[in-house]
Amino acid sequence: xxxxxxxxxxxxxxxxxxxxxxxxxxxxxxxxxxxxxxxxxxxxxxxxxxxxxxxxxxxxxxxxxxxxxxxxxxxxxxxxxxxxxxxxxxxxxxxxxxxxxxxxxxxxxxxxxxxxxxxxxxxxxxxxxxxxxxxxxxxxxxxxxxxxxxxxxxxxxxxxxxxxxxxxxxxxxxxxxxxx
Amino acid sequence: xxxxxxxxxxxxxxxxxxxxxxxxxxxxxxxxxxxxxxxxxxxxxxxxxxxxxxxxxxxxxxxxxxxxxxxxxxxxxxxxxxxxxxxxxxxxxxxxxxxxxxxxxxxxxxxxxxxxxxxxxxxxxxxxxxxxxxxxxxxxxxxxxxxxxxxxxxxxxxxxxxxxxxxxxxxxxxxxxxxxxxxxxxxxxxxxxxxxxxxxxxxxxxxxxxxxxxxxxxxxxxxxxxxxxxxxxxxxxxxxxxxxxxxxxxxxxxxxxxxxxxxxxxxxxxxxxxxxxxxxxxxxxxxxxxxxxxxxxxxxxxxxxxxxxx
Amino acid sequence: xxxxxxxxxxxxxxxxxxxxxxxxxxxxxxxxxxxxxxxxxxxxxxxxxxxxxxxxxxxxxxxxxxxxxxxxxxxxxxxxxxxxxxxxxxxxxxxxxxxxxxxxxxxxxxxxxxxxxxxxxxxxxxxxxxxxxxxxxxxxxxxxxxxxxxxxxxxxxxxxxxxxxxxxxxxxxxxxxxxxxxxxxxxxxxxxxxxxxxxxxxxxxxxxxxxxxxxxxxxxxxxxxxxxxxxxxxxxxxxxxxxxxxxxxxxxxxxxxxxxxxxxxxxxxxxxxxxxxxxxxxxxxxxxxxxxxxxxxxxxxxxxxxxxxxxxxxxxxxxxxxxxxxxxxxxxxxxxxxxxxxxxxxxxxxxxxxxxxxxxxxxxxxxxxxxxxxxxxxxxxxxxxxxxxxxxxxxxxxxxxxxxxxxxxxxxxxxxxxxxxxxxxxxxxxxxxxxxxxxxxxxxxxxxxxxxxxxxxxxxxxxxxxxxxxxxxxxxxxxxxxxxxxxxxxxxxxxxxxxxx
Numbered sequence: 001x002x003x004x005x006x007x008x009x010x011x012x013x014x015x016x017x018x019x020x021x022x023x024x025x026x027x028x029x030x031x032x033x034x035x036x037x038x039x040x041x042x043x044x045x046x047x048x049x050x051x052x053x054x055x056x057x058x059x060x061x062x063x064x065x066x067x068x069x070x071x072x073x074x075x076x077x078x079x080x081x082x083x084x085x086x087x088x089x090x091x092x093x094x095x096x097x098x099x100x101x102x103x104x105x106x107x108x109x110x111x112x113x114x115x116x117x118x119x120x121x122x123x124x125x126x127x128x129x130x131x132x133x134x135x136x137x138x139x140x141x142x143x144x145x146x147x148x149x150x151x152x153x154x155x156x157x158x159x160x161x162x163x164x165x166x167x168x169x170x171x172x173x174x175x176x177x178x179x180x
Numbered sequence: 181x182x183x184x185x186x187x188x189x190x191x192x193x194x195x196x197x198x199x200x201x202x203x204x205x206x207x208x209x210x211x212x213x214x215x216x217x218x219x220x221x222x223x224x225x226x227x228x229x230x231x232x233x234x235x236x237x238x239x240x241x242x243x244x245x246x247x248x249x250x251x252x253x254x255x256x257x258x259x260x261x262x263x264x265x266x267x268x269x270x271x272x273x274x275x276x277x278x279x280x281x282x283x284x285x286x287x288x289x290x291x292x293x294x295x296x297x298x299x300x301x302x303x304x305x306x307x308x309x310x311x312x313x314x315x316x317x318x319x320x321x322x323x324x325x326x327x328x329x330x331x332x333x334x335x336x337x338x339x340x341x342x343x344x345x346x347x348x349x350x351x352x353x354x355x356x357x358x359x360x361x362x363x364x365x366x367x368x369x370x371x372x373x374x375x376x377x378x379x380x381x382x383x384x385x386x387x388x389x390x391x392x393x394x395x396x397x398x399x400x401x402x403x404x405x406x407x408x409x410x411x412x413x414x415x416x417x418x419x420x421x422x423x424x425x426x427x428x429x430x431x432x433x434x435x436x437x438x439x440x441x442x443x444x445x446x447x448x449x450x451x452x453x454x455x456x457x458x459x460x461x462x463x464x465x466x467x468x469x470x471x472x473x474x475x476x477x478x479x480x481x482x483x484x485x486x487x488x489x490x
Numbered sequence: 491x492x493x494x495x496x497x498x499x500x501x502x503x504x505x506x507x508x509x510x511x512x513x514x515x516x517x518x519x520x521x522x523x524x525x526x527x528x529x530x531x532x533x534x535x536x537x538x539x540x541x542x543x544x545x546x547x548x549x550x551x552x553x554x555x556x557x558x559x560x561x562x563x564x565x566x567x568x569x570x571x572x573x574x575x576x577x578x579x580x581x582x583x584x585x586x587x588x589x590x591x592x593x594x595x596x597x598x599x600x601x602x603x604x605x606x607x608x609x610x611x612x613x614x615x616x617x618x619x620x621x622x623x624x625x626x627x628x629x630x631x632x633x634x635x636x637x638x639x640x641x642x643x644x645x646x647x648x649x650x651x652x653x654x655x656x657x658x659x660x661x662x663x664x665x666x667x668x669x670x671x672x673x674x675x676x677x678x679x680x681x682x683x684x685x686x687x688x689x690x691x692x693x694x695x696x697x698x699x700x701x702x703x704x705x706x707x708x709x710x711x712x713x714x715x716x717x718x719x720x721x722x723x724x725x726x727x728x729x730x731x732x733x734x735x736x737x738x739x740x741x742x743x744x745x746x747x748x749x750x751x752x753x754x755x756x757x758x759x760x761x762x763x764x765x766x767x768x769x770x771x772x773x774x775x776x777x778x779x780x781x782x783x784x785x786x787x788x789x790x791x792x793x794x795x796x797x798x799x800x801x802x803x804x805x806x807x808x809x810x811x812x813x814x815x816x817x818x819x820x821x822x823x824x825x826x827x828x829x830x831x832x833x834x835x836x837x838x839x840x841x842x843x844x845x846x847x848x849x850x851x852x853x854x855x856x857x858x859x860x861x862x863x864x865x866x867x868x869x870x871x872x873x874x875x876x877x878x879x880x881x882x883x884x885x886x887x888x889x890x891x892x893x894x895x896x897x898x899x900x901x902x903x904x905x906x907x908x909x910x911x912x913x914x915x916x917x918x919x920x921x922x923x924x925x926x927x928x929x930x931x932x933x934x935x936x937x938x939x940x941x942x943x944x945x946x947x948x949x950x951x952x953x954x955x956x957x958x959x960x961x962x963x964x965x966x967x968x969x970x971x972x973x974x975x976x977x978x979x980x981x982x983x984x985x986x987x988x989x990x991x
Contacts, residue, residue, distance in 0.1 A: 043935040045942045053942060121949065125941040144938050168535040170578045171923035175916040177883070178856035190864075190909045192857050250857055292858035383863075432862045437874045481877065 033085075034062045040081040042074040045124030046146030048098045053124060067091070072098035073145070103163040104145040106138045112157035119149040119158060196251030198381050199427065202372030203258060206423065209368045210262065213361040214317075217266020221273060225264075225302075226257040228277035236286045252291050256280060259299040259427060263420060263467070264306065265317040272310050279305040296474045297434045300467045307467065315463065366417040373426025385439050387425040389446030390453075391416060397454035409458065424453070424466035434474045441480035448473045497732040501870040502720040503903050507654045511782045515661040515696070517773060518805050519788040522562060526587040526792030527837040529574040530555050533627035540585055542566050548587065550595035551618070551768040557629065559619045560587055561770040561790035563594040573836040575795070575822045577829035577919075584837075587792065601764040603676055608638065611680065611764065618763035623772050624648060624724070624753035625827065627841040630760065633745055633752070634681070640748030642684035646733055647674055649690040649697070649754040650717060650724035653824035654781045656844040658773040659754050660697050661786035663690075667700035670754060671708045673761030678711065681750065685713075687733055688754070691723065692716035721826070722901035726751045728870050739897055774838060776802035776809060779848030781825065783808035794835035795820060799847055812848030821846045826902035857910040865904035865914060871897050875904040875914050882921035887928060895921050 038058035049070040051057040060066035061082070068082040069091045076093065083090040093100060108119075108128075115133040127143040130136025138149075140163075149158050210218045233253045237244040247253075260280055264273070280302030288294040307314045376382045398412040409415070420428075429435065429449050436445050449469045456465025507513075530538040538555040542548060544567065548560045564587050572584035601614050615631040622628040637643045649659045663670055678686045690698060698716060705712060715733055717723045727738040729751060736747045744751045759769040770790055776799060777784040785806045789798055799820060803810035812818060821828040822842050830850065865875035873894055881889035895918065904914040 038939070041935075042931075043938040043942065045938065053946070054939070055943075124945055125938045126945050127941075142937070142941065144934075166537060167531060167576075167578065167580050167582050168537060169927075170535065170580060171927055172577065172916070172919040174920050175913045176856075178858060178910075178912075189907060191854075191911075192860060192862075192909045195860075195862065195909055246855065246857065252860070290858065292860050433860050435861070437861065437863060437866065437877055 034058050036085050037061050044073045044144035044146045048072050069094045070097045072100050075100035104160045105140045105143040105163045106149055106158055107161045108136050108138055109157040110135050112155055114155055118152040122148045122152050192250045196255045198379055199255055202375045206365055206368035209365045214266050221264045222258055222261030224273045225261045225277040226254055228274050229253050229257045229281040232281035256299045260302045263303050276302045276306040292433055297431050297470050300470045303467045363417040366422040369422035382430040385442040386429050386446035389443045390425045390429055390450035393447035393450030394454050397451050401458050419464045420466045428470055436477045436480040438484040441484040445473050499720050499870050500872050501868045503868055505654050505721045508781055513657050514785040515664045517665050517786055517788050520801050522589055523793055526561050527572055528558055528585045528792045530583045532557055544569055557619055559768055561792050562589045563592050564589040575839055575842050598766040614763050615760055618768045620759045620763050620769045621840040622753055623755040625841055625843055630756055636745035637750040642682055643748040643750055645683040645686040646751040647688045647754050647757055652721040652723050653826055655777040656775050656824045658775045658843055660694050662755055662773050663697040667704040670758055671704040671710050673758045674712050675710050676761050687713050687715045689715045691719040693719045725899045775844040777846050778812040779846050789838050792837045796833050815849045817849045819850055854911040859910055864907045868903040868907050879914055879917055882917050887925055890921050
């Protein structure tokens, strides 16, 4: 009787374990992981991680080819989110790839722009509009501040300005604590 | 915050003060029966824990005076002092007070951050480390003038005695157990607790749930083995039951937040206390019951948070 | 005529007006000022584009930006960054209007209830810039538009103030009870309202008496709903729940459930808009910090706070006295919901329902939270502020959301009872703003990701196309060169044959 019970329990546990493993394995495991990693990334597509964009970096993390601390725009919060998804310890940002900056957007000095269109294809999020020999401009809301448009500009008319906390962006400050 | 609307507001120090006020009658009775040793215990523990508090505040580069004046450490020290038998060696008192303050409170980040009741942490450390001295409650007769009223108990409380009898396979009927001083002291805690309820310092959920579940559990035990235990009525008034129900389990820092969770928390403490009293090697189970249920608080808080959504 | 069965508020505080308090319910009209400051920002903190430029002459009622009208006639003299009544104490783009003293307003035709279409009525509300005068400053036309999707909606006219020191709605009702009831009835008829309630605290006896008389005289279908004076009974979500049983969560508008909850002054403003009057002023209480003296002023939007307070001081000597106290300051809003503002030319806006003047009470020292749950007991929306506080201060937004931070109505009850003097409401405000910001950032990331994916597929496609075209060209070129070789070879052959002939 005892043996029967034990065997029964063992079968039950196996069944439950198998069920759970099926549940979590639904879908293509690695693709799901890449998606989950990609969702943690800030989507600036800035390539500061030495990969051509956020998704390639996510793929590299998923296959173990990259560390989780190579994303300067995401900073500490992204590293924490990645560490949680992957179940690895939180590490500090690797400054070889850059330092975390306040949000910024590209700005085209429209007087200096010659309308060469060289900056348009590099923009990973299609935030620059303009046409040949016509002035270009950056759609500030869509710009992720990735800096990829700076280099191609032949007349250096693109600069990065802090994404200004307009009054609509204002956040109620953190109150003082008892011992701060 | 503007309070021009004459709203009765209270401060943390004020809450602690009220709890200490409610502790006075029971403490006076304990001193009456067990002598000045109780006062010695309480004052030594208070001194040591205040010193620990000041030391930690110094380490953390925070002002020490407000932390001491809020009364939380003094209250915990007082509660721990009440749980210790008089005549405990000085170094044991110091160890108890230091573990209460440092292990029970400051390792977690100080006031409001500790998951375990500090006084019970101190008590548990002492009970496990020095079981012999910790269970040696002197007889009330040694200090009391009314020496003849109680004769049978030496060196142990009723609960200790009960434990010994059970171990020896003897029935309670054959031996005189006189729980009188403890019953009186428990009534004094009960009155203190009622004062706290009336002042709105504590709410009824935890003590009532704890006493009810303890009574039910005791009733079952008594129904099953009447010769091994006391009737539920006197068990509720024995040991530290009332002190635990109204002063220790109600510690807001270590109790759950929502009212339903508090009912479960109190019921858990009551049940575990009785289970420990009945089946463990220790005569009194409140401290471990409180500490065990403290472990369950985060879970309870998590389970019942959805209930609180409007 | 009196609504029964009103649910109790699950928390809240009975805030007593101090004994011997004197509230002046007379409406004192502010004289015309020389300058008005009109911040170009709406209730959602969006920055607006001006329709006028510096030097333009405007008539009263002219739209100078979307939703902003000129409070009098005059000249636009400046477009500068100026302070506005907001806890951020930031500056926003502001138009300065120098009044010409004529006070000429544009004239708009009357809108009649039966003849004109709903469209026209809504447009008129929008055109006259009617905004919620309760405290949030919603766009009233939009609110009504949402309700119009429902047949036979419920109307709740909100005259509940509950915060001692704010009594502008009380003063309005005491002075214009008949007009208020007329306006409510007109709104009811227009929206085909099935159930119309007027919520008011039961301790506003004079106002209730006047309303009862007006209801009888007008033979109105409105029901009075007297509520016990417990703060914050006037908050929309709690009010709707108590009167209709509908639970609003996560910032849902009541309009979604066919309930129009609207401030009493706003209802009057709608009615007046149909009569061609612009909503360019409001009633505002000026109260001393100790809440003992209060006057009610009719103030145009854009009036500087300092002149408003000065005028109130000229009406009531006690206000003048508190203004001269040590450390005297001005805060906008009531004693719980308000925030300190400098006493300068910061203008009054639609949301400014009260100004408190006098010495601010000294802040008591903070200590650690001991989870005493006093805050949870008074929370009118059944939250656990102590848990929210620990989550928000640890920047744990997930936990904060689990404890329903979104449901917090920022009423300030928990601040008042906290024995550790923790500024809980400020924390929650901070937490809400952080959460909003985080959600916006997530939203931006999603959009950026989508755009980037489209960009990448497009670029890949382009590269593929280019490669294909290149290959094609190469093939053509190769064929061409091959045929050239063939021709050459043929010529050679021909050439080689010729000499023999």
